[in-house]
Amino acid sequence: MVTRIGHIALNVADLDRAVDFQEQVVGLTEVERTAGVAYLTCNDRHHELILVQDGSNRGYDHLAMQVEDAAALERAKSALPAAGATLLGGVYDGEPGIDRALKVLSPGGHVYKLFCGMETVDVPLRDGRPTHFEHVSTKVWNHRAEDRFLEAMGFRNADRMGVLASWWHCDDDHHGIALTRAPKAELSHYAYAFPDLNALGRVADRLRAHRGRKCIWGPSRHGPGNNHFLYLHDEDGAMVECCSELAQMREGYEPKTWSMHPGTINQWGGPPPPRFLLTGFPIARPTPGRPSWASSPGRTPAGAEA
Numbered sequence: 388m389v390t391r392i393g394h395i396a397l398n399v400a401d402l403d404r405a406v407d408f409q410e411q412v413v414g415l416t417e418v419e420r421t422a423g424v425a426y427l428t429c430n431d432r433h434h435e436l437i438l439v440q441d442g443s444n445r446g447y448d449h450l451a452m453q454v455e456d457a458a459a460l461e462r463a464k465s466a467l468p469a470a471g472a473t474l475l476g477g478v479y480d481g482e483p484g485i486d487r488a489l490k491v492l493s494p495g496g497h498v499y500k501l502f503c504g505m506e507t508v509d510v511p512l513r514d515g516r517p518t519h520f521e522h523v524s525t526k527v528w529n530h531r532a533e534d535r536f537l538e539a540m541g542f543r544n545a546d547r548m549g550v551l552a553s554w555w556h557c558d559d560d561h562h563g564i565a566l567t568r569a570p571k572a573e574l575s576h577y578a579y580a581f582p583d584l585n586a587l588g589r590v591a592d593r594l595r596a597h598r599g600r601k602c603i604w605g606p607s608r609h610g611p612g613n614n615h616f617l618y619l620h621d622e623d624g625a626m627v628e629c630c631s632e633l634a635q636m637r638e639g640y641e642p643k644t645w646s647m648h649p650g651t652i653n654q655w656g657g658p659p660p661p662r663f664l665l666t667g668f669p670i671a672r673p674t675p676g677r678p679s680w681a682s683s684p685g686r687t688p689a690g691a692e693a
C-alpha cells in the first residue's frame with residue numbers, strides 16, 4: 388500500500404521565518420504559497436514539506452505517505468479501520484501537487500494522510516540541499532497497536548530495540564517510520580537524507596551562521612539503520628534529523644533485535660542528551676471540516692471527487 392514516504396505538514400507561528408529557516412539552514416526551496424501555506428521541496432517533487440501559518444494550534448497537521456494509486460486508497464478505507472485506525476476524511480482535500488488523499492487517525496493517535504499522485508516541478512535547487520524527505524519518528528504509548536497499523540499500511544519491520552522502539556520500511560530505505568514507546572503521542576522528529584557526512588557539517592555551519600544556534604546531538608552514527616545523524620530544532624521547536632548513509636534493504640535482510648542500551652543508538656559516542664530525549668512536538672488539533680488552508684482554486688485535479 389504505502390510505496391514511499393511523502394512529507395510532513397507542520398503548523399508554524401511565523402510562516403516567513405519558518406520558510407527562511409528551511410531554505411537557509413536545511414536547504415529546501417519554496418515552490419508555492421497558497422492561503423497561508425508554503426510548499427517546499429529539495430528535488431523534482433512538488434513538495435517534501437508543508438508549512439501552515441497557524442500560531443494558535445502548535446503541532447504537526449499530518450504525516451503524508453504515498454500509495455500506488457486511487458485503488459490503494461479504496462483498499463485502505465477498509466484495511467486500516469480493521470487495524471484500529473479511524474477514518475478522518477477523503478477523497479481530496481485541496482492540497483496542491485497531489486491527486487487524491489485519505490486522512491486517518493492511527494491507534495496511537497497520529498494523523499496520517501495517504502495520498503497518490505505527486506506533481507513534478509522544475510525549480511532552482513540549492514547547493515547543500517537534502518536529496519529527499521526520509522523518515523518520521525513518532526512517540527506512542529500503545530506501541531504494539533501502532534506496529535500492527537504500520538503493517539496494515541504495508542510497512543515491514545526492519546529492526547527492534549526490545550519493547551522501546553521499532554523501525555519500519557516501505558522501500559529500500561532501512562526506515563521510513565520509527566516508533567518509540569513514550570507516555571503520550573507526539574512527534575519525535577522528521578528527517579531528511581543528505582548525500583554524505585560533509586553535507587551534515589554544512590547544515591551545522593548554516594545553523595550557526597544564520598541562526599547563531601548549535602545542534603542538539605551529533606554528528607554520530609546510529610546502530611539501527613547505520614546512518615550518520617545530526618539533530619537540530621527547527622524554528623518552532625520541532626526536531627529535524629539530517630541523515631546520510633542510511634542502510635539499504637536488500638533481499639535476505641533479517642530484522643534484528645538490538646539491546647535496550649543507550650550505546651545502541653550512538654555507535655561513536657555517549658548516550659543521547661536530555662534535549663533529544665525530551666523533545667516532543669505535539670499533534671495539532673484537527674481543524675473542523677474542510678481546513679481553511681486546503682483551498683486552491685483551479686487546482687482540483689482531473690478525476691478527483693468533490
Ligand SMILES: [Fe+2]
Nearest residue numbers: 524565578628
Ligand atoms: Fe530518525
